Amino acid sequence: MKETTLIIEPGRAEAHYWRDLWHYRELFLILAWRDVAVRYKQTLIGVAWAVLRPFLTMVVFTVVFGKLARLPSDGQTPYALMVFAGMLPWYLFSSALGGAADSLIGSANLIGKVYFPRMIIPAATIVTALIDFLISLVILIAVMLWYRFAPGWQILLLPAFVVLAVLASLGPGLWITALNVKYRDFRYVIPFILQIGLYISPVGFSSGIVPEQWRLLYSLNPMVGIIDGFRWCILGGESPLYGPGFVLSLVVVIVFLWLGIRRFRNTEKTFADLI
Amino acid sequence: MSDVVIRAEGLGKKYIIGHETRRESYTALRDVIARGAQNILRKARDMVHGRPIIEGDELEEVWALRNVNFEVGRGEVVGIIGRNGAGKSTLLKTLSRITDPSEGRVSIKGRVASLLEVGTGFHPELTGRENIFLNGAILGMARTEIKRKFDEIVAFAEVAKFLDTPVKRYSSGMYVRLAFAVAAHLDPDILIIDEVLAVGDAQFQQKCLQKMEGVASQGRTILFVSHNLPSIQSLCTRAILLDHGKLTAVGAPHTIIQQYLGGGHFEAQRQWPASKRPKNAVAEIASIAIRDQQNAIASNPTTDQPVSIAIDYIVNQPDVALGLTVLLYNERHELVLSSINNHEPQWYGRSMSRGSYRTICTIPGHLLNDGGYSVSIILFGRNFADAHTVEECVGFTVIDGPGVRGDYFGEFKGAIRPLLDWKTEQL
Numbered sequence: 001m002k003e004t005t006l007i008i009e010p011g012r013a014e015a016h017y018w019r020d021l022w023h024y025r026e027l028f029l030i031l032a033w034r035d036v037a038v039r040y041k042q043t044l045i046g047v048a049w050a051v052l053r054p055f056l057t058m059v060v061f062t063v064v065f066g067k068l069a070r071l072p073s074d075g076q077t078p079y080a081l082m083v084f085a086g087m088l089p090w091y092l093f094s095s096a097l098g099g100a101a102d103s104l105i106g107s108a109n110l111i112g113k114v115y116f117p118r119m120i121i122p123a124a125t126i127v128t129a130l131i132d133f134l135i136s137l138v139i140l141i142a143v144m145l146w147y148r149f150a151p152g153w154q155i156l157l158l159p160a161f162v163v164l165a166v167l168a169s170l171g172p173g174l175w176i177t178a179l180n181v182k183y184r185d186f187r188y189v190i191p192f193i194l195q196i197g198l199y200i201s202p203v204g205f206s207s208g209i210v211p212e213q214w215r216l217l218y219s220l221n222p223m224v225g226i227i228d229g230f231r232w233c234i235l236g237g238e239s240p241l242y243g244p245g246f247v248l249s250l251v252v253v254i255v256f257l258w259l260g261i262r263r264f265r266n267t268e269k270t271f272a273d274l275i
Numbered sequence: 276m277s278d279v280v281i282r283a284e285g286l287g288k289k290y291i292i293g294h295e296t297r298r299e300s301y302t303a304l305r306d307v308i309a310r311g312a313q314n315i316l317r318k319a320r321d322m323v324h325g326r327p328i329i330e331g332d333e334l335e336e337v338w339a340l341r342n343v344n345f346e347v348g349r350g351e352v353v354g355i356i357g358r359n360g361a362g363k364s365t366l367l368k369t370l371s372r373i374t375d376p377s378e379g380r381v382s383i384k385g386r387v388a389s390l391l392e393v394g395t396g397f398h399p400e401l402t403g404r405e406n407i408f409l410n411g412a413i414l415g416m417a418r419t420e421i422k423r424k425f426d427e428i429v430a431f432a433e434v435a436k437f438l439d440t441p442v443k444r445y446s447s448g449m450y451v452r453l454a455f456a457v458a459a460h461l462d463p464d465i466l467i468i469d470e471v472l473a474v475g476d477a478q479f480q481q482k483c484l485q486k487m488e489g490v491a492s493q494g495r496t497i498l499f500v501s502h503n504l505p506s507i508q509s510l511c512t513r514a515i516l517l518d519h520g521k522l523t524a525v526g527a528p529h530t531i532i533q534q535y536l537g538g539g540h541f542e543a544q545r546q547w548p549a550s551k552r553p554k555n556a557v558a559e560i561a562s563i564a565i566r567d568q569q570n571a572i573a574s575n576p577t578t579d580q581p582v583s584i585a586i587d588y589i590v591n592q593p594d595v596a597l598g599l600t601v602l603l604y605n606e607r608h609e610l611v612l613s614s615i616n617n618h619e620p621q622w623y624g625r626s627m628s629r630g631s632y633r634t635i636c637t638i639p640g641h642l643l644n645d646g647g648y649s650v651s652i653i654l655f656g657r658n659f660a661d662a663h664t665v666e667e668c669v670g671f672t673v674i675d676g677p678g679v680r681g682d683y684f685g686e687f688k689g690a691i692r693p694l695l696d697w698k699t700e701q702l
Contacts, residue, residue: 007381008375008380009381031412109395114371114391114396115372
C-alpha cells in the first residue's frame, strides 16, 4: 500500500486543495443531508414555509406592482406568473446566501475539532436552499397550470440558470462567511443587503421597465441577468433576454466567485484560531 | 525506530492577545482621544489586510508551542502529558491540521484520524442511526466503511434498542457510548486522541482502554493526551512531557510521569539538622511533612482526599505561646489560601512548656484543584509578634482522584476546585 506523506508548515498552500475537496465529497453530502433532515424534521412547518413564503410574496407583489402601480408585465404573461418566475431565483439566491453567510459560525464546534476543507460547510448549506427551490418549483407548475400557460423549448435551459444562481450566491456567501468569523457584525449586514436587493432586483416588476440607456448599468446587479434568464426560460418568448446585460451579469458573478474563493482560501487556516 | 511516521521539527504556534494598558494615575482627555483614534486606525488597517481585530491597547505575542521537536515511529503509542496550558491541545490541533503552525514543520506518513472530542457534530434532533453516519463521515470514514462496521458499532455502544430515537432523548451515558463507539471503529494508520478516554462509567472506560490496546497491537500509531496517568503508564510505549509550550522530556512512560509529578521542585517532607533549624526566639522547626489520611508521606495526594501538613517543632523556653500560619501557593505562584491555627482548641494561646510538639493542619478533600502546590510556614509568638517565615519548604502535586471528574475530562479552571452543592428542580 502506498502511503501519502503530509507536510504541515506555516502558510503552506494546500497543494491538493481541490482534490481534497473531492476526497471529502461524502462529508459534503452528509452535512447537506443533515441540514435538510434537521430542517424538515420539525414537523411539516418547514415544508409549509417553503411553500407559503414565495406564494404570499407573489400575491402581495402582484397586487402592489401589478394592480396598484399598474406596471406592465412581460408580453402577454399573467403578472402573477411573471412575479413568480422572478421570485424563484431570488429566493434561491437569498436563502443560499443567508445560509452560507452564517454557516461557519454555526459550525464552530466542527471547525475547532476536525480538519476538512472548510469550503464544504458553506457549500453544504446551499443544498438546503436548493431543496426549498425545488418545492417552489412545484408551486410554479401549479400556477402555470392555473393560468393554462405552456412553456417553450427554453425551459430546457433552466438548470443552467439554476447553477448560475447558486454560483452567484456562493461568491459573496464565501466572502461574507469568512469575514463573519472575524467580524461578527457582518451577520447583521446580510438581512439588510437582502432586503434592499429584493427591491433593486427585478423581482416584483419586469426589467423591461428600466429605461434602455440604464439597462446595462442596471445589469451590474448580477441578479438582473439571472432573473431575466429565469423569465426567459419559464415564460418562453414572452420575456426576451437582453444580451449585453446578461453577459455583464455573468461577468460580475464570476468576479464575485473568484474574489469569494480567494478570500476564503486566504483566511481558511485561521478559522480555528478565531472561531 | 527507523520507520518514522511523524516528525516534528521546530514546531511553534503563536497567538497574539491584546491587553488594556494600565491607566495613568490621572487621565487626560487628550490621551484618551489619541489612544482611541490609534485603536480605530489599527483596527481599520487590520480589517483591510484581513487580519483579525484584537481588543486592547497593547498586543502581546504568546507562544503556545515553541521549538518542539520529536519523532514517532510506526506502531508506537505515545502519551503526551503536561499541566494545563502546557500546549498539549495546541500540539494535537496542529498535528490534525485544524490550526496552522506559526513556524517549523511536521511531516506525517499515512492516513491520520484525530479524535479531539467525542461526538463531534452529533446533532440532537437526529436519531442514533443517523448520527453514526454523520459522525463517521466527520471523522473521515467512508459511507461503505460505516455500513460495514455498523453492527459492530451498535453492539459496542449497547444502544441497539434506541437506534431510531433522536439522541436528544439519550441519557448522557448512552450518548457518550455511542459517540465513542463510532470513534473506536476508526481505522487509520495514525490515531490522535485528546483526553477522551476519561468519559463514561468505569466499566465503559475499561472497554475503551481494551479497544485502544487492541488498536495499538495491530501496529497502528497512537498519539494521545490524557490526565489519566495510569492509562498512560499502561498503554504507552513512550511519553512526551510538555511544559509551557516546550518539550521538556521524552522517554519511557514511568520516568516521564515521575518527572511530571516531581515537577513542583519541592519535596513532600523536609527535615532540618539541629544547627540549621528555622526558628524564632522561643521555638525551632524540626520537620514539616505532607501526609495523607493513613499518615503516609504524600507527594501526590488526590483531589478527593484530605491532605495534612504536619509541623514538628521544639519549644526551647518555658511558658511561651506559639502560633503557626500555613500559606499555600499554586504553581503560578498565586497565594491560594492562608490559614492560622488560632482555632486550634488544645494549645493555641495557652502556655506551652519545653518539649516537642506536632501541629497538623488538614486541608479537606474536594477543595484544591489539581496541580502543584508549595507551602510556606510562619511561626509566630504571642500577639503575632516575633514571626519567622519558612519560605516554600515543602510541596506536593494534587492529582485527580478516581471518579472525581464526573463526565468532564477537560481543564477545571480556577484556583480551587470545591465540590459545590448543585440542585435543579422543575418549576
